[in-house]
Amino acid sequence: MTVKLIGGLIFGLSGVIMALSYRRFQLRKLVTVDGFISLLFYIKGQIECFARPRSDILATLPLEIFSACNCPHGAATLEELVEASRIYLDDEALRLVSSFASEFGSTFRDEQLRRCDYYISALSEERRRVFASVNSKGKAGGALWICACIAIIILLW
Numbered sequence: 001m002t003v004k005l006i007g008g009l010i011f012g013l014s015g016v017i018m019a020l021s022y023r024r025f026q027l028r029k030l031v032t033v034d035g036f037i038s039l040l041f042y043i044k045g046q047i048e049c050f051a052r053p054r055s056d057i058l059a060t061l062p063l064e065i066f067s068a069c070n071c072p073h074g075a076a077t078l079e080e081l082v083e084a085s086r087i088y089l090d091d092e093a094l095r096l097v098s099s100f101a102s103e104f105g106s107t108f109r110d111e112q113l114r115r116c117d118y119y120i121s122a123l124s125e126e127r128r129r130v131f132a133s134v135n136s137k138g139k140a141g142g143a144l145w146i147c148a149c150i151a152i153i154i155l156l157w
Contacts, residue, residue: 015149
């Protein structure tokens with residue numbers, strides 16, 4: 001009887017841990033989109049105020065932005081930064097940041113500023129969608145993990 005109780009407790013705790021991990025993963029998606037929005041604001045400010053070239057902008061990028069974008073060790077190019085955070089980006093957010101990374105530095109200053117504005121607004125809209133998704137998926141996913149572990153406990157009892 002005590003072995004069953006201990007086993008049931010272990011399964012129950014593993015369900016809670018999996019639910020919390022899933023919730024943390026969903027929240028990390030939101031933080032990643034916020035990180036890329038911050039990155040775009042930083043790049044826009046560097047282009048607008050200092051007219052810095054692409055390589056200088058990436059070299060002066062604060063570590064907090066790298067961390068928010070899930071690239072804690074830094075990246076030499078925007079493509080590397082996008083690749084490092086690919087797992088936390090939904091399809092639309094990934095498409096937007098990949099498009100920006102491929103276009104960055106290929107146009108004149110005024111056009112680059114307009115593109116920054118476009119991608120900031122598009123990512124902000126995507127952030128609203130991700131926020132709604134995180135709330136619903138986080139709660140449903142957490143409940144699913146806990147219920148699955150309870151079902152296993154009942155079946156094994």
